[in-house]
Amino acid sequence: MVGLLEAPHGDLVEVATAALVEGADLAADGDWPAAVPDLHLHVGVGAAEAERWFADLARRAPRDRPRAVMAKSVGAGVRTAARAAGVALVAVHPLARWDSVLPVVHRLLDGSRRQAAAPDLAATDLFDLARIVARDAGGMVSIEDAQSRVLAYSASDASADELRRLSILGRQGPRDYLRALREWGVFDRIRASDEVIDVPAHPELRTERRLVVGIRGQAGVLGSIWLQQGDRPFSPDAEEVLRGAAAIAAHAIARSLAAPSTEAAQVQRLFGAGGGGVDVPSLAAALHLPQTGAAAVIGLAPHGPGSAVPGSSLRLLASALRPDALVTALGERAYVLLPGYTSAAAVTAWTRRLVAEFETRRACVLRAAIALPVPDLGAVAAARTEVDRVLDGAAFPADRVTTLAESRTAVLLGEVLDLVAEHPELRDPRVDALTAHDRDHGANLARSTAVFLAHHGDVRAAATALAVHPNTLRYRVRRAAEVIGVDLTDPADRLLLELQLALRDRTWLSRGR
Known part of the structure; x- marks a missing residue:
């Protein structure tokens, strides 16, 4: 899979961290995490941009340089530039898949950490x-x-x-x-x-x-x-x-x-898994992340039961976007932390591309929820809870990507309905009576009333949505009010009825009706 080409400081160079790097990352002057990863995997980086990047590295302090680079473009010019920068260069086979190389690198690094932690085993x-x-x-x-x-x-x-x-x-x-x-x-x-x-x-x-x-x-x-x-x-x-x-x-x-790897367990704790508090300063140092500064948290869930988000592919794509991105899987869901991101438009655009790529190339249909800005690492667990709330109950747009801010109303309304559903004493028996009337008489009073209320009493708009004549809708609404004994001119009656009908519709949908 790989072969060592250049080792300016010998072949006994310690490597503890690794990250995928794209050409756009090389061009981002100084836009690096606080701790530069020891090993860079150059994905889609051409020879010319690699040579320029190595030449720039040679002018930086050793602490600002990686110790080794894995790349597929490894011509004579790249080798010379790497040697001059004092960075080891490892050739990757042209046919090797990066989503196969990266997991092997992480397995080797984690195995080394375990041996160092317990050499007697x-x-x-x-x-x-x-x-x-x-x-x-x-x-x-x-x-x-x-x-x-x-x-x-x-x-x-x-x-x-x-x-x-x-x-x-x-x-x-x-x-x-x-x-x-x-x-x-x-x-x-x-x-x-x-x-x-x-x-x-x-x-x-x-x-x-x-x-x-x-x-x-x-x-x-x-x-x-x-x-x-x-x-x-x-x-x-x-x-x-x-x-x-x-x-x-x-x-x-x-x-x-x-038992997940040491790093994987640390990342899971950062996202709030396992319960208990998190020592944020120690965790930030261990994961080579800035402790403060805004970030974005993305939650992804499969669209339908019985599947899970492909974690290795997600980690590859997230690391290509940002070398210090963190990815973890908890159950069937996966979560991404993107440090340094505050623009909702940029994160949403990337997430939409991600969801589209998983669907077209991997036949994996996902839903995604975004929380940002997350003020610091200490708030990541709370952000994960928030995106879970969106994934649990929000109505998603056609592209299946939404932000917490966009879904706030849907999330809160869904949770209100959940609370009412958990307490039978809060269910209005009059709605059950209306449902029974529809069933016994082949009528459609409940649905017609729900659409009428959703359109704020606009008869013509609601009739158009139901594809019926306005007079037909007026009759149905008047008849529904008579059956259940409510006054639809009373704001409290309208609010309660709309909430109870929404709960009824959700219950019927969950039963596949």
Whole structure:
């Protein structure tokens, strides 16, 4: 996936933080967070702008420079400029997907933090495990999650086939080979048992022989370990090695799913997860964020049950917008903190592009709520609560993006209706009587009265909305008032009836009527 090209200060350079950087970020003079990330991943940055940026870095103090850069544009001019700036340069494979590179970087950094925090514990790093399995079983190893995304891998040699190269780079393998795996029942056998499966070579598709075993936990299949045969045969005990590795990997993956990384846990606390107070100064220092200064908080929820926001893709896009952006997932929802943003127009425009991209490229339909300006880090948890209120109850526009300010009325009205619904004694039995009358007589008095009240008593406008004659609407409203015994000229009666009819309509909608 990567290769070291330049290391002006040697290859033992400490890297603790990483961020995606786009060309627009390089052009933003001095617009950087208080602590510059140690590692920059240059996404879509051309050679000419990279050379100019490195030349500018050479004139800055060391504390204002990253320690290393990963990039795809790494020609001779870029290498020379990086060397002159004293920044290590790492080449990224041209076919590698950035949304595959970034998670690997974060997994490696987090594994390093855990080893530093608890060096006496047995090593469970998946990259170490892949290297050991490759050495003991004889071959090249890839460890994948339940969605066939590569989590870790061992070193490759010249005998690595196209399937291995593409999967490590974050790209799907040959479709014909994946079809063959399904026809051979390989995926079904991985899900059904803990046996080691021998997958034969496929000369027509230029794939080599493989052994694969499922990684199984209490909740089912957590992933799989693939061992590709290289220039020499597998070791005699290769199957035993794979079974043992699957058990170790199951513990590691289950632990990582149950307990988020140190940084992830800090971010979740910042957003108010887990309860209790937050030491904002310590958290700001740990996350390399300015403690004060306005920001924006965005909440995203899937449009419909049974799905979740793709966190890794969201983190990629948010980091591309702002290197110090923070992303966390809590349940099926995800939240973004954009430090330094106070313009509602700019944040709303970016969020609309984000929602549109998820729908067109990933078939994931989202709703988004924005709170801004958030005055400082201490107010992030409260902002998350506010966007949750919007996501819970607001009526969203066609583009499914709204701000807290735009939705205040809808949110408060929805919560008032929720409170009334929770207390049966606050329900007006006269509305139930009107509903029963409509059901028994095939009438439409309740709906007609609700539309009449929504149009502030404008008979012609309400009749147009209902597609009926004004005289028909006048009769229905008069008849409704007679059935339930209210005076629609009385402001209190009108207010109460409109609220109760709105509650009725919400209840009927929730029942699918």
